[in-house]
Amino acid sequence: MVKIVCVLYPDAAKGHPTSYARDSIPTIASYPGGQTTPTPKAIDFIPGQMLGDVTGELGLRKFLEDAGHELVVISDKEGPNSALDRELVDADVVISQPFWPAYITRERMEKAPKLKLALTAGIGSDHVDLEAAIERGMTVAEVTYSNSISVAEHTVMMILSLVRDYIPQHDIVRSGGWDIADAVSRSYDVEGMQVGVVAAGRIGLAVLRRMKPFDVGLHYYDFHRLPKDVEEELNLTYHPSAAALAQACDIVSIHTPLTPATDTMYNADFFAKMKRGSYIVNCARGKLVDTDALVAALQSGQIAGYAGDVWYPQPAPADHPWRTMPHNGMTPHTSGTSLSAQARYAAGTREILECFLEGRPIRDEYLIVKGGDFVGTGAHSYDVK
Numbered sequence: 001m002v003k004i005v006c007v008l009y010p011d012a013a014k015g016h017p018t019s020y021a022r023d024s025i026p027t028i029a030s031y032p033g034g035q036t037t038p039t040p041k042a043i044d045f046i047p048g049q050m051l052g053d054v055t056g057e058l059g060l061r062k063f064l065e066d067a068g069h070e071l072v073v074i075s076d077k078e079g080p081n082s083a084l085d086r087e088l089v090d091a092d093v094v095i096s097q098p099f100w101p102a103y104i105t106r107e108r109m110e111k112a113p114k115l116k117l118a119l120t121a122g123i124g125s126d127h128v129d130l131e132a133a134i135e136r137g138m139t140v141a142e143v144t145y146s147n148s149i150s151v152a153e154h155t156v157m158m159i160l161s162l163v164r165d166y167i168p169q170h171d172i173v174r175s176g177g178w179d180i181a182d183a184v185s186r187s188y189d190v191e192g193m194q195v196g197v198v199a200a201g202r203i204g205l206a207v208l209r210r211m212k213p214f215d216v217g218l219h220y221y222d223f224h225r226l227p228k229d230v231e232e233e234l235n236l237t238y239h240p241s242a243a244a245l246a247q248a249c250d251i252v253s254i255h256t257p258l259t260p261a262t263d264t265m266y267n268a269d270f271f272a273k274m275k276r277g278s279y280i281v282n283c284a285r286g287k288l289v290d291t292d293a294l295v296a297a298l299q300s301g302q303i304a305g306y307a308g309d310v311w312y313p314q315p316a317p318a319d320h321p322w323r324t325m326p327h328n329g330m331t332p333h334t335s336g337t338s339l340s341a342q343a344r345y346a347a348g349t350r351e352i353l354e355c356f357l358e359g360r361p362i363r364d365e366y367l368i369v370k371g372g373d374f375v376g377t378g379a380h381s382y383d384v385k
């Protein structure tokens with residue numbers, strides 16, 4: 001018998017949904033580049049229904065209990081007396097989500113001698129102490145690509161919303177107003193602007209592809225150049241550093257993983273290099289950005305608008321300055337947990353668990369850490385040695 005502790009965001013205050021806006025979601029069989037969507041042996045949920053909250057349980061309970069395993073689903077994860085700390089001590093597997101990150105620290109691992117697998121139901125395992133996981137010989141896996149397109153769509157929505165100044169215009173309508181001059185006083189067309197992504201991985205490249213029809217100039221910076229045919233197809237300008245890209249662009253979208261090297265790399269120095277009135281979108285990780293320096297750059301007008309769905313810490317406290325800073329289009333961490341994304345990462349979580357429980361290899365693209373080193377996607381995206 002294996003004990004699986006699953007940390008999910010709480011049900012909505014009004015309760016787990018009992019009806020849905022749509023009856024189904026499109027079936028997606030593969031991602032750009034050909035990787036197949038998750039292939040578990042079976043699923044016990046209806047795609048398009050809520051799976052990411054505590055009641056949703058990622059659709060795992062029947063599968064795990066039928067096989068004689070124990071599933072504990074909780075949302076309480078903060079502080080030394082949290083349900084997570086209590087349940088982790090004899091757990092074999094911990095599942096958590098970047099949207100409601102259960103920080104699996106070295107201290108927590110030390111109190112959980114049986115812990116063998118930390119599984120991210122989504123993408124981004126920076127909430128797990130990867131060095132400690134390597135030292136302990138643990139496996140860390142995530143459902144690579146499951147919500148990359150979801151995040152890319154959210155990013156494009158935010159770019160358009162910021163530049164056209166959509167949210168204040170909607171607020172005018174909701175409050176019964178019709179002040180057109182006020183509504184358009186910060187509203188521009190995206191057409192003709194220079195749009196850059198820092199990191200052109202799965203999400204960054206998907207953002208570039210989606211922005212192409214807006215007749216903008218497209219730029220990127222990454223450690224590695226994209227294939228020549230992709231650069232030509234999208235008419236991309238490559239920059240040798242994030243700072244060089246920022247100087248050339250009107251809109252910068254951040255898609256770097258959070259590692260010790262990228263922690264607060266977007267700081268006062270970086271903002272000072274940007275054109276006055278630039279826009280920034282960050283759907284990667286909140287800790288990539290210096291919290292106070294960003295507020296100051298928005299207050300001074302150096303940055304014209306900032307949107308994103310990632311914060312540090314999460315959940316963000318009620319007085320987090322990003323909730324009230326000027327010209328922000330923040331959302332809670334939702335871009336990668338649309339109902340469509342949930343169906344894919346729940347299926348991927350099940351696929352990884354099936355492999356783990358049956359002693360079969362986990363797909364390479366899902367692996368971050370295994371056997372004392374970065375492997376698979378981890379070797380590519382997280383290994384900063």
Ligand code: NDP
Binds near residue numbers: 122
């Ligand atoms: P990928 O691994 O596909 O791409 C990451 C890219 O970042 C790679 O191309 C890598 O370069 C590049 N890179 C790493 N460090 C740097 C750096 N310092 N400067 C420039 N480029 C760098 O990841 P995804 O596109 O799938 O995801 C990106 C990030 O988005 C995730 O790490 C995660 O934090 C976040 N995310 C957020 C979600 C949300 O819900 N908001 C959901 C999913 C992901 P190379 O390959 O050339 O080495």
